[in-house]
Amino acid sequence: MARVTVMIPTQRRPDGLAVAARSVFGQVGVDFAELELVIVDNDQVPSAKPVADALRKGAPCPVIYVNEKRPGVAFARNAGMARASGDFIAFLDDDEEAPSGWLAALLAAQERYDADVVFGPVKARAPAHIDQHRDYLERFFSRIGPAQAGVIDYHYGCGDSLIRRSALPDPVAPFAVERNFIGGEDDLLFGHMGAAGKRFAWEPAAWVWEDPVPSRLNLGYTIQRAFAYGQGPSAHCAAAEPRDNLGVARWMLIGVGQAAVFGLVAAVKWAVRAKDRAEWLDRAARGLGKTFWWGPFKIQFYGRTA
Structure with a gap:
């Protein structure tokens, strides 16, 4: 049984998968005898299998390939969890x-703080040809946290995280399948864990690079995604048991105010072609998301495998 499982969910990104996996093989300060790599291919055809087979040759640890044909990010993560044997699960996109x-930095932080989940920074890097809104786009795809390591009372997403398996509400299928196509399955899980008193930690030394898919490096994608991120607080209150109607109403009112104020600023910034105009449009979109968060306004980002 592995002490640590590194899990990489993937969908039709063979080059990115190879880079991510090889970076796992290049880790130092860890015992590869206690490590396994689980690749979860969320595709109806086993498109990532040739990459996994090639990676397995000469790998310093076992490479386990899982083909989850059912479309959806939660299905993919749960399929990987079902095959993983580690006491700790590290997620890499x-x-x-x-x-x-x-x-090694994630594991050291987990031990230092007796943490149930450890999160690290994500540093996005856009290709050299991206010029317009470059700073905004790199910030959008990055995760920026405190400068100092320590226990935190909030959470981030799954990418670049280490989870103590025994702390999960369900150690085999912890991710909510109702979030398959819209994302946020990790936010929902960590929200439940936080409410149950689990301990979160932040380790700035445990950072990773992110190379966003080129088709996403534009405002058409990021503003839609900002709208979806904005839906999170309202949707989380609506999904609570019992349903937090007061919380839903509060976040919707906050969203109205943010959309109005930030939208006005964005309009002015756009009119004068201000360098930071995309930032304000992003904030306005997140406000709108808090207000319009239910069924017909949900945007599908995941689960397209046909």
């Missing part, structure tokens, strides 16, 4: 690359 000290 297929557009990320981990420096050599990444995993």
Whole structure:
């Protein structure tokens, strides 16, 4: 049984998958005898299998390939969990690359703070040809946290995280399948864990690179995604048991105010072609998301495998 499982969910990104996996093989300060890599291919055809087979040759740890044909990010993560044997699960996305000290830093922080989940920074890097809104786009795809390591009372997403398996509400299928196509399955899980008193920690030394898919490096994608991120607080209150109607109403009112104020600022910034105009449009979109969060306004980002 592995002490640590590194899991990489993937969907039709063979080059990114290879980079992410090889960065796992390049880790230092870890015992590869206690490590396994689980690749979860969320595709109706096993498109990532040739990459996994090639990676397995000469790998310093077992490489386990899982083909989850059912479309959806929660299905993919749960399929990987069902095959993983580790006491700790480290998540790396297929557009990320981990420096050599990444995993050792996550494990050291977990032990230092007796943490149930450890999160690290994500540093996005856009290709050289991206000029317009470059700073905004790199910030959008990055995760920026405190400068100092320590226990935190909030959470981030799954990419670049280490989870103590025994702390999960369900160690085999912890991710909510109702979030398959819209994302946020990790936010929902960590929200439940936080409410149950689980301990979160932040380790700035456990950072990774992220190379966003080129088709996403534009405002058409990021503003839609900002709208979806904005839906999170309202949707989380609506999904609570019992349903937090007061919380839903509060977040919707906050959203109205943000959409109005930030939208006005964005309009002015756009009119004068201000360098930071995309930032304000993003904030306005997140406000709108808090207000319009239910069924017909949900945007599908995941689960398209046909």
